[in-house]
Amino acid sequence: MAGAPDHLFNLRNNFYLGAYQAAINTSDLPNLSPDDAVERDSLVYRSYIALASYQLVIHEIDDAAATPLQAVKLLALYLSSPENKESTISSLKEWLADSAIANNAILRLIAGIIFMHEEDYNEALKHTNAGGTMELHALNVQIFLKMHRSDYAEKQLRIMQQIDEDHTLTQLATAWLNLAVGGSKIQEAYLIFQDFSEKYPMTGLILNGKAVCCMHMGNFDEAETLLLEALNKDAKDPETLANLVVCSLHIGKSSSRYLSQLKLSHPDHVLVKRASSAEDNFERAVQSVA
Known part of the structure; x- marks a missing residue:
């Protein structure tokens, strides 16, 4: 229906910008169509996942729930513990092989997110590359940037700009590409x-975005101020901790506390893996000359 009000605009926007609790708090929307209600619930449960409330999502979404919600539950299962990853990916592949639901936009989005976590970018793109929603296009931009293919990311961004240049996700994708370039x-x-x-x-997402820009421009003191503000909002946010490690090193402050926090709360983070690898290499080098 042309010109119909978008009841989910504020909820979506809060989610895209990382205001997850605000998204949850403002989700009690009356008179939604069945499709809008499913999208609303998907965004609310994904907000809980972003806040690491995996068990709440796993317990609340039952087997009778709509396909998009089942897909969101898979993401919660995947992220909830390393032991679940293999079985979750196996279930995901079964669903993607089912022609009746394989083209569901949320299922394809969740597949893209999970395979991106697995660093299997080609597999992720199999499910996301056709696009169809702004979120899928935005995820494609992220995947291509992770593959160091800013040329392909730019093509996806152009599609988003043609659909809606002012969309929050178009603006975010523009910023991601600008940072990469x-x-x-x-x-x-x-x-x-x-x-x-x-x-x-x-x-935290906005503060980290500004801080990373500041670091690129050499304004490390301003970056640190922004990152400490982000840390006050979420003391376990992996991007904030990782950015604080980098920022602290540049301004000559100890980064060990932030790195320790990152290791404890997000042992799989790329910065933790790199630091561990560097420590191992250093130990081997020391032993070879000892």
Whole structure:
């Protein structure tokens, strides 16, 4: 129906910008269509997942729930413990092989997210590359940037700009691409996050975005201030901790506490893996000359 109000706009926007508790708190929306109600529930449960409340999602979504919610439950199972990963991926592949549900946009999105976590980018793209929703296009941008293919990421961004240039996800994807390209584009990325911070309540995602831009521009003191504000909002956020490790090293402060927190709360984080690998290499080098 043309011109119909978008009842989920604020809920979606909160979710995209990392205001997960706000998304949950404002989700009691009356008179939603059945499809909108499923989308609303998907966003609420994904917000709980972003807050690491995996068990709540696993317990609340039962076998009778709609396909998108079942897909969200799979993501909660996948992230809840390393022991669940293999069986979850096996279930996911079974569902993707079922032609009746394989084309569901949320199922394809969750598949993309899980395979991106697995660093199996080609498999992720099999399910996301056809697009169909702004979230799928935005995920494609992220996947291509992880593959160091900013040229393909830019093509996806152009599609998003043609659909809706002012969409929050289009703006976010523009900032991600600008950060990847670097140079004069960093300032443009900073202005996007600055614009978000003036329009919406400050979230860890916005603060981290601004901080990374500041670090690229050499403004490490400003970056540290932003990151400490983000840490006050969520002391376990992996991106905040990882960025604080990098920032602290640049301004000559000890980063060991942030790295320890990151190791405890997110042992699989890429920075933790790199640090462990560097420590192992150093130990081997010491032993070879001892």
